[in-house]
Each structure stands twice: as C-alpha cells, then as structure tokens.
Amino acid sequence: MIIKSDTGIITNTDTPNLIDSQKVSMRKNPVKIAIASGKGGTGKTFISTNLFAILSQQNIPVSLVDCDAEEPNDHFFFIGDLIEEKVVTVRIPSINSESCRFCGKCHEYCNYNAIFYLPMHHQISVLEELCHSCGACLVACGHHAITEKEMNIGHIRTFFIKEGNSFIEARVNIGVYSPVNVIKAAIKEADNQNIILLDSPPGTSCPFIHTVATADYVVLVAEPTPFGMSDFKKSIEVLKKLNKPYGVIINKSTLGNRNLYEYIEQEQIELLMEIPYESEIAVSYSEGKIISDLHPKWHKRFEILYEQIKEKTCK
Ligand code: SF4
Numbered sequence: 674m675i676i677k678s679d680t681g682i683i684t685n686t687d688t689p690n691l692i693d694s695q696k697v698s699m700r701k702n703p704v705k706i707a708i709a710s711g712k713g714g715t716g717k718t719f720i721s722t723n724l725f726a727i728l729s730q731q732n733i734p735v736s737l738v739d740c741d742a743e744e745p746n747d748h749f750f751f752i753g754d755l756i757e758e759k760v761v762t763v764r765i766p767s768i769n770s771e772s773c774r775f776c777g778k779c780h781e782y783c784n785y786n787a788i789f790y791l792p793m794h795h796q797i798s799v800l801e802e803l804c805h806s807c808g809a810c811l812v813a814c815g816h817h818a819i820t821e822k823e824m825n826i827g828h829i830r831t832f833f834i835k836e837g838n839s840f841i842e843a844r845v846n847i848g849v850y851s852p853v854n855v856i857k858a859a860i861k862e863a864d865n866q867n868i869i870l871l872d873s874p875p876g877t878s879c880p881f882i883h884t885v886a887t888a889d890y891v892v893l894v895a896e897p898t899p900f901g902m903s904d905f906k907k908s909i910e911v912l913k914k915l916n917k918p919y920g921v922i923i924n925k926s927t928l929g930n931r932n933l934y935e936y937i938e939q940e941q942i943e944l945l946m947e948i949p950y951e952s953e954i955a956v957s958y959s960e961g962k963i964i965s966d967l968h969p970k971w972h973k974r975f976e977i978l979y980e981q982i983k984e985k986t987c988k
C-alpha cells in the first residue's frame with residue numbers, strides 16, 4: 674500500500690493476519706460496512722480511510738468505496754494506480770415531436786416534473802437533468818413518440834493500492850439530479866472483495882439511504898453539537914426503518930455538550946469510539962495523512978474499532 678505520509682512511501686511489513694483473512698474469506702458475500710453521518714464534515718472520511726489503512730496492513734482483502742459522489746475526497750489520502758475507469762450511463766426518454774400528438778399523458782405520468790409541456794404552443798421536451806429514468810412516460814405514450822437514449826451521468830474509477838486492496842471512487846457529473854445510480858455502480862464494482870468499506874454520502878436523503886441499505890453494519894459518526902444532534906436523530910430513524918445494525922462514533926467529543934451522550938444512553942445505542950478534538954488529528958487530516966500510520970496510539974484504537982465491528986459482522 675502506498676500512502677502519503679511524512680516518511681514517504683510506506684511498505685507493509687506486518688505478518689499477515691491469517692485468522693482474520695480466513696474468517697472473512699469463508700463468507701459467500703462480502704461484508705459491507707458503511708461509515709455514515711447525518712451531515713457533512715463530521716469525520717466519515719477520517720474513519721473510513723483509517724479503517725481501510727488498518728485492514729490493508731493486516732492483509733485483509735478490502736475495498737474502500739467513496740460513495741460521496743458529489744464531492745469525493747478519499748483520493749486525497751491514497752496514491753494508487755488507476756486500473757479501470759467506467760462511464761455510468763442511464764437510459765432517458767427522447768420525444769419525437771413529429772410523432773407526438775401533444776396529448777400530455779407522459780407529462781401526467783412523470784412524477785419528477787421532468788417533461789416540459791406547453792400544448793398551446795406544441796412544445797414538449799424532456800428535462801434530462803430531472804429525469805430519473807423510471808420509464809413511466811414510455812409506458813404512458815400510446816403513439817410511439819418516445820424512444821430511449823443513453824446519457825452519461827458520471828464515472829467510477831478503480832485504483833490498485835496493493836494486492837487485495839483497491840479504492841473505488843464514484844463521481845457524478847455536475848448538474849445530474851441524483852448520484853444514486855453512480856453510487857450503486859461503484860458499490861457493485863467492489864463486489865468481489867471480502868470486506869467493503871462504504872464512505873457514505875452525507876445527509877439522510879436518497880444517496881445516504883441507497884448506500885446504507887446495502888450495508889451489513891453501519892458506523893454512524895456524530896458530533897456532540899445541537900446541529901449534529903438533530904441530524905443524528907434523523908439518521909437513526911432511517912437506520913431503524915431499514916432495520917440495520919449500527920453503532921456510533923462520537924467525533925470531536927471534547928466539544929459541544931452532553932445531549933448526544935444522554936440520547937445514545939437512553940436509546941441504548943452502542944458507543945464504538947470517542948475521538949477528542951486534537952490539533953494533531955486536524956493537522957494530519959488537512960495534509961492528507963492517515964493518523965493511524967503516524968501515531969501508534971491511533972493505530973491501536975482503529976484496530977480495536979475494527980475488532981468491535983468484526984464481532985458484529987462475522988458471526
Ligand atoms: S423516464 Fe420517468 S422521470 Fe424520466 S421523463 Fe419519463 S416519466 Fe419522467
């Protein structure tokens with residue numbers, strides 16, 4: 674694995690952790706662990722990249738998927754060889770105005786207001802940025818005036834980090850209404866791994882839901898601030914609805930107040946880890962460095978974190 678650090682290139686010299694490798698390789702399907710948060714900037718990427726580094730050093734086959742397709746930033750922490758780039762496309766409708774009878778049925782069927790329709794002026798067109806490729810307008814049109822065409826909505830890039838370890842980035846094109854299809858394609862790309870870490874998109878809307886819905890376990894990262902609290906509660910509601918097992922990491926635990934702690938105690942949510950606000954963490958992160966590579970204390974803490982998660986996913 675090649676990681677940016679003070680010391681330059683780091684080569685893994687650890688003895689392979691055969692017990693872990695064997696244990697996870699016995700599974701038929703990969704273990705997917707989503708690292709998520711109800712809002713941006715809480716430290717998801719910090720947790721994801723450190724877990725990836727720890728697992729890589731233990732020679733556990735693992736992929737990190739950056740699912741924050743609107744603003745992927747995991748690549749700042751790793752240098753790898755680009756081995757594959759795939760364009761993600763969707764099929765969107767195309768209206769032939771010569772065959773169209775301007776009946777308005779397609780406009781009526783479209784739940785996303787993606788068909789611009791002005792019957793008085795015989796104007797109709799598909800607003801491609803709003804189209805969700807649901808196909809309803811094709812079904813609605815009884816005059817064979819709608820066909821489909823491919824539209825490029827983004828791409829996924831796979832980087833080789835070291836044997837058994839890859840990093841996959843989802844990136845949606847600017848102006849595309851939803852990154853969900855790009856995220857799904859990126860997660861599918863990692864399917865041949867034993868462990869897949871999903872650095873989830875922030876918030877609790879569709880991109881978040883589609884990412885955590887595929888996970889076996891969700892690590893929620895939260896901050897003990899009033900704003901963080903409200904987003905945290907929303908993400909818990911989503912996870913409960915999806916019936917997903919989860920635990921919590923409190924980042925910048927020395928800031929804010931005790932409300933978050935009281936809430937997780939009351940809801941009996943497992944506290945996996947606390948990360949105090951420390952300037953060395955902030956500085957190393959801003960420089961694109963992995964803290965667990967720099968400080969044995971953090972290396973140990975992320976190893977323990979992985980052990981805790983493993984207990985819940987390798988039963
Ligand atoms: S495919 Fe669906 S979202 Fe797109 S224009 Fe047709 S009905 Fe609307």
Ligand code: SF4
Pocket residue numbers: 768772773774775776777778779780797813814815816817818819
């Ligand atoms: S349903 Fe077909 S015929 Fe009717 S307005 Fe839409 S494209 Fe035209």
